[in-house]
Amino acid sequence: MELTKSDIYEEIGTFGPTNLRKLIATFDWESIINAENSMDQNCKNFTNKFLEYINDCIPQKEVTIRPNDKIWFNSDLRREIRKRDRLHKQARRSNSIPDLNKYKKQRNNVNNLKRYTKDQFYLNANSLLDEFASGNSKSYWSLMKKLAKTSGNSTHITQLKNENDELVTENYDKACLLNKYFCSISTINENNDKSPEFLTRSNSKIDIFFINSNQVIDILQTLKLGKASDPAMEYACELWDGCTQQEAYNLEHV
Numbered sequence: 001m002e003l004t005k006s007d008i009y010e011e012i013g014t015f016g017p018t019n020l021r022k023l024i025a026t027f028d029w030e031s032i033i034n035a036e037n038s039m040d041q042n043c044k045n046f047t048n049k050f051l052e053y054i055n056d057c058i059p060q061k062e063v064t065i066r067p068n069d070k071i072w073f074n075s076d077l078r079r080e081i082r083k084r085d086r087l088h089k090q091a092r093r094s095n096s097i098p099d100l101n102k103y104k105k106q107r108n109n110v111n112n113l114k115r116y117t118k119d120q121f122y123l124n125a126n127s128l129l130d131e132f133a134s135g136n137s138k139s140y141w142s143l144m145k146k147l148a149k150t151s152g153n154s155t156h157i158t159q160l161k162n163e164n165d166e167l168v169t170e171n172y173d174k175a176c177l178l179n180k181y182f183c184s185i186s187t188i189n190e191n192n193d194k195s196p197e198f199l200t201r202s203n204s205k206i207d208i209f210f211i212n213s214n215q216v217i218d219i220l221q222t223l224k225l226g227k228a229s230d231p232a233m234e235y236a237c238e239l240w241d242g243c244t245q246q247e248a249y250n251l252e253h254v
Helices: 017-026 040-057 076-095 097-135 137-147 171-183 213-220 232-238 245-248
Strands: 010-013 060-065
Touching: 017 040, 017 076, 076 097
Parallel strands: none
Antiparallel strands: 010 060
């Protein structure tokens, strides 16, 4: 089976925390995070440096993601399909009876393997759901999403009409039209309105506060390793699991 434009190539990192921990523990964070910079700038400096260390310490490998494959499709079936396609090309070139018979035999083998693979997947689906539901919620919902996935592309927006009853077909124009519409219904005229008055509930206020290393460790230990917002932060969550006192001290100003 040839790769299509819908195939996605991703770089997957193999996490090795030893060097990353060492770099974080020895780097002078106060050189890029200080009171002279704004909070946004300090956050940006920290993020850039941390991602730089991640790229240096985590080896990458390229994998192929095929989003259009059926959920029961596996590598064995893909290998047999490629073999069938090769025999088909060979039979068309030679136009000989033996080559044609080889192709037909492989074609029947692929068709039978498709049915068997599909049937086996759905027979095991219930047991997989029970297993994931009891111990791995992320895998459970991932499998549920695949099982409930419908055929066809549901993200396509058909042509729209603008305020002049003209048809809009281009994606950019449709996006601008929808954006304009939602902005119009969300606009509130506040010219003659007064802001509500809120009663003061306390006379106390916080001018500035400091976070020590123990508080850093307490917060980092509450992170859920499977709830990272992106791959970089997923590696960060793995790193923070078992964060040492020295590492927390280096990051207490972040």
